Amino acid sequence: MLRFLTAGESHGPVLTAIVEGMVAGLPLSREYVNRQLARRQGGYGRGGRMKIEQDQADFLSGVRGGLTTGSPITLQVVNKDWANWSEIMAPGPEARLEERVVTRPRPGHADLAGAIKYNQQDIRNILERSSARETAVRVAVGTIARALLAELGIQMTGWVRRIGSVEAVLEEEQTADQLRELAGASQLLCPDGQAEAAMIREIDRARGNGDSLGGVFEIRVDHVPAGLGSHVQWDRKLDSRLAGALMSIQAIKGVEIGLGFGAAAVPGSQVHDEIFYSPEKSYYRATNRAGGIEGGISNGEPLVVRAAMKPIPTLYKPLRSVDTGSKEPFTASVERSDACAVPAACVVGEAVVAWEIAVAILEKFGGDSLRELRERVDQWRSWIRQV
Ligand SMILES: Cc1cc2nc3c(=O)[nH]c(=O)nc-3n(C[C@H](O)[C@H](O)[C@H](O)COP(=O)(O)O)c2cc1C
Numbered sequence: 001m002l003r004f005l006t007a008g009e010s011h012g013p014v015l016t017a018i019v020e021g022m023v024a025g026l027p028l029s030r031e032y033v034n035r036q037l038a039r040r041q042g043g044y045g046r047g048g049r050m051k052i053e054q055d056q057a058d059f060l061s062g063v064r065g066g067l068t069t070g071s072p073i074t075l076q077v078v079n080k081d082w083a084n085w086s087e088i089m090a091p092g093p094e095a096r097l098e099e100r101v102v103t104r105p106r107p108g109h110a111d112l113a114g115a116i117k118y119n120q121q122d123i124r125n126i127l128e129r130s131s132a133r134e135t136a137v138r139v140a141v142g143t144i145a146r147a148l149l150a151e152l153g154i155q156m157t158g159w160v161r162r163i164g165s166v167e168a169v170l171e172e173e174q175t176a177d178q179l180r181e182l183a184g185a186s187q188l189l190c191p192d193g194q195a196e197a198a199m200i201r202e203i204d205r206a207r208g209n210g211d212s213l214g215g216v217f218e219i220r221v222d223h224v225p226a227g228l229g230s231h232v233q234w235d236r237k238l239d240s241r242l243a244g245a246l247m248s249i250q251a252i253k254g255v256e257i258g259l260g261f262g263a264a265a266v267p268g269s270q271v272h273d274e275i276f277y278s279p280e281k282s283y284y285r286a287t288n289r290a291g292g293i294e295g296g297i298s299n300g301e302p303l304v305v306r307a308a309m310k311p312i313p314t315l316y317k318p319l320r321s322v323d324t325g326s327k328e329p330f331t332a333s334v335e336r337s338d339a340c341a342v343p344a345a346c347v348v349g350e351a352v353v354a355w356e357i358a359v360a361i362l363e364k365f366g367g368d369s370l371r372e373l374r375e376r377v378d379q380w381r382s383w384i385r386q387v
């Protein structure tokens with residue numbers, strides 16, 4: 001069983017994860033993981049913290065000579081900002097707990113709900129862990145899964161479809177390779193240059209007004225084998241797992257698969273993908289409105305998922321809230337914050353989607369080494385071409 005946990009605070013010394021159940025013999029390098037960490041740090045609209053951090057992943061166990069060994073993999077991403085927080089965040093009695101105490105819950109954050117739930121007077125004990133800083137190590141974890149998928153010929157493409165009121169328009173018949181190349185060349189991961197320019201203007205406008213923006217990103221996964229997930233039980237459905245994984249990303253408020261919410265507005269004849277057969281291709285579809293999943297099972301078409309991110313909750317234009325000590329109203333003051341982090345969230349989205357597909361692959365095919373897994377996947381792929 002492939003599984004992981006993360007640990008670490010936003011201003012603590014490190015973020016850590018333990019990944020268990022990954023096959024042995026998978027090539028893995030720091031550079032491969034660091035490329036994705038750098039992508040997550042990019043994007044127009046990010047705040048001062050990203051000038052401090054230059055995320056790098058270290059493997060502390062489970063990888064030897066550039067190959068996984070099958071043992072648990074420990075990952076670590078160091079927080080450079082720790083240097084500014086070590087006295088306040090120290091684990092021992094020397095911690096200066098009376099400094100930087102937070103009693104002013106920020107609307108849209110876990111602050112108030114978390115402080116009540118965990119009976120914390122200092123909201124810092126909540127916000128340090130609820131922060132999306134945690135997504136740095138989650139991207140590192142997902143990149144291990146991405147490496148596995150790449151070995152099996154499965155390709156991930158993430159791009160930003162919308163920021164605020166600006167929506168990207170794709171050329172008809174754009175291939176995944178073209179989409180990846182165009183998105184990769186854009187600082188907002190947006191393949192439509194005109195839309196990208198308008199998005200940058202909109203981010204500048206929002207930031208100038210002390211406001212923030214959300215948006216929508218899309219992830220497409222090509223060459224996913226048919227037959228992942230299952231219709232037989234609620235918690236085995238691939239679509240439900242993908243939706244849960246995307247929803248677990250901080251600030252994600254909606255997920256669509258295929259046509260998604262659009263399917264509710266049109267008749268069935270414009271929603272369902274007709275089935276065809278040819279001896280060369282076996283079964284295939286001329287359309288992919290289902291986004292590659294039917295009945296909780298991958299159907300061999302590209303997987304297409306979208307997620308909606310709400311605007312960043314910390315605003316320079318302060319929102320009203322209540323001090324939990326005095327119970328007096330206040331308007332928040334902000335030291336630093338992202339104005340828009342949709343491209344970063346898109347990279348996190350790619351990571352969590354890669355993870356869920358890797359879990360489903362290992363569940364279906366099993367195997368303890370890459371060689372064993374690859375043989376089984378190849379065998380399945382040639383078998384389903386004949387059915
Ligand atoms: C990559 C990324 C960066 C974020 N940066 C900030 C930020 O700078 N300031 C902020 O207030 N929220 C930021 N958020 C969003 C909050 O972490 C998130 O809204 C909050 O934890 C509450 O969780 P919820 O929105 O899922 O309910 C960011 C989210 C992501 C995914």
Ligand SMILES: C=C(O[C@@H]1CC(C(=O)O)=C[C@@H](OP(=O)(O)O)[C@H]1O)C(=O)O
Binds near residue numbers: 047048132250338
């Ligand atoms: C550190 C990251 O994102 C942070 C997510 C975040 C939040 O509240 O979620 C708040 C900000 O942190 P800080 O309060 O230290 O400025 C962001 O910079 C990151 O993405 O690596």
